[in-house]
Amino acid sequence: MDFGEKLTIFERNLLRGLAGVILLILSYGIISIFLNNAMIEKENEIMAATDTVNSQIALINQDTDTIKTSTSKYNSMTERLVSLSEELAEKNRRKNAIPVLMNQIMFCIPKGVQITSIENTSGNKIVINAQASTYDQLGYLKVSIRDDGILKDVVSDNGVKQSQNGLITTTIEGTLPIE
Numbered sequence: 001m002d003f004g005e006k007l008t009i010f011e012r013n014l015l016r017g018l019a020g021v022i023l024l025i026l027s028y029g030i031i032s033i034f035l036n037n038a039m040i041e042k043e044n045e046i047m048a049a050t051d052t053v054n055s056q057i058a059l060i061n062q063d064t065d066t067i068k069t070s071t072s073k074y075n076s077m078t079e080r081l082v083s084l085s086e087e088l089a090e091k092n093r094r095k096n097a098i099p100v101l102m103n104q105i106m107f108c109i110p111k112g113v114q115i116t117s118i119e120n121t122s123g124n125k126i127v128i129n130a131q132a133s134t135y136d137q138l139g140y141l142k143v144s145i146r147d148d149g150i151l152k153d154v155v156s157d158n159g160v161k162q163s164q165n166g167l168i169t170t171t172i173e174g175t176l177p178i179e
Contacts, residue, residue, distance in 0.1 A: 097176050101126065101150065108144040113137045116169070124176040126151055131167040135159055138170045145172060152177050 007015070098120065105128070109115065113132040121127050128145075132138050138159055146154040151174025159170040 097178050101176065104148065104150045105145070108141070108148055108150065110137050110140045110144075113141050124178065126174055126176060128172040129169065130172065131162075131169045133167060135168055138168060142170075142172050145174065149177055151175060 102118070105115065105118070110132075112134070113130055115128060115130050117127075117129045119127045130138060130141060132141075138156075142154060142156045145151050151172075154172060154174040156170050156172040159168045161168050
């Protein structure tokens with residue numbers, strides 16, 4: 001090939017082909033560099049987004065733990081309030097039970113019967129000791145206490161006649177009708 005002479009068609013085509021291959025290689029290189037930079041940039045964006053998502057997930061987990069703790073506290077406080085409310089309601093029911101019992105017994109005692117003691121032995125259980133000169137009067141007292149609903153589950157003994165004073169003593173047991 002002589003550079004002073006006119007190029008032949010083959011040489012011209014060869015130079016054109018070589019220029020095309022060089023342009024193609026340069027274009028490929030430039031596009032590869034551009035795409036490589038774009039991929040690196042997208043990878044960085046993905047890593048930043050992943051870090052953001054992971055930090056948000058950590059915050060969500062932290063909030064979930066806080067909510068669980070608060071829920072647990074709230075539930076225990078609610079249970080405590082319910083317990084205290086039930087205890088208070090029970091105290092209020094019992095508060096007036098004994099005065100009401102005394103008042104009801106006062107109005108159902110037949111003449112000639114004496115109440116010697118009234119005991120609240122445990123919980124709702126009441127024991128009444130009474131004495132009278134006849135069995136009829138004590139029986140009437142027991143029936144009145146049961147039928148008037150003063151006590152539930154009323155039971156009594158048969159009565160014992162005292163030798164020194166001639167009075168009959170009996171014990172009447174039952175439970176307060178409070179729910």
